[in-house]
Amino acid sequence: MIEEPETGGGTLEASPGAGGPPAGEDSPAALPAASREEVERELEAARAAAEAARDQLLRKAAEFENFKRRTEAEYANTVRNANESLITALLPIVEDFLRSLNAAPPGDDPFTKGVQLIYQKLMSALEARGLRAFDAVGRPFNVDEHDALLQVPRADVPPGTVVEEISRGYRLNDRVIRHARVIVSSAAAGDGPGGGPPAGSEEPAEH
Numbered sequence: 001m002i003e004e005p006e007t008g009g010g011t012l013e014a015s016p017g018a019g020g021p022p023a024g025e026d027s028p029a030a031l032p033a034a035s036r037e038e039v040e041r042e043l044e045a046a047r048a049a050a051e052a053a054r055d056q057l058l059r060k061a062a063e064f065e066n067f068k069r070r071t072e073a074e075y076a077n078t079v080r081n082a083n084e085s086l087i088t089a090l091l092p093i094v095e096d097f098l099r100s101l102n103a104a105p106p107g108d109d110p111f112t113k114g115v116q117l118i119y120q121k122l123m124s125a126l127e128a129r130g131l132r133a134f135d136a137v138g139r140p141f142n143v144d145e146h147d148a149l150l151q152v153p154r155a156d157v158p159p160g161t162v163v164e165e166i167s168r169g170y171r172l173n174d175r176v177i178r179h180a181r182v183i184v185s186s187a188a189a190g191d192g193p194g195g196g197p198p199a200g201s202e203e204p205a206e207h
Helices: 033-080 084-103 110-127
Strands: 131-134 146-154 162-167 169-172 175-178 180-187
Touching: 084 110, 084 169, 084 175, 110 131, 146 162
Parallel strands: 146 180
Antiparallel strands: 131 169, 162 180, 169 175
């Protein structure tokens, strides 16, 4: 009778390292303390770099928004004042109309009425585009609005007051496009402190 070979009924022993981590590889928890500190430093540096990049992005976004608003405001202002050169060229004609009407004799002359009607239509068209004349007489002299042609002594108004307007000043929207040409008051003789003669003058001696 032939005997079968024995297969061995015992359990097979696993080979060394089977089912465990690869030889020589450590788990994260098993990293040395020095390695963990290095990883933490790198992580902290990455966080700082990300925060700096975020701040820079926010600044650039704010700068772009300011640039956009400034550009839009400049464009709107350019559109508003696009007719400035044409309106400035028409101002001498407006002044000629005004001088003609002021020099016309009183009455119901048809020619004068026609000139006045043309002047009113012209001013209506210019005012619709932002032109405004401003008053000067009785106001303090202002270099941003007035050009002084002459000074005259006046005792009835403070020195530096506009007493006469030679030609009108105009604004286009909120900007002065032509100064008013004016005559300005100066201190009258004898208007020193206390109503006496000016400081430094001598009163005549009595005989």
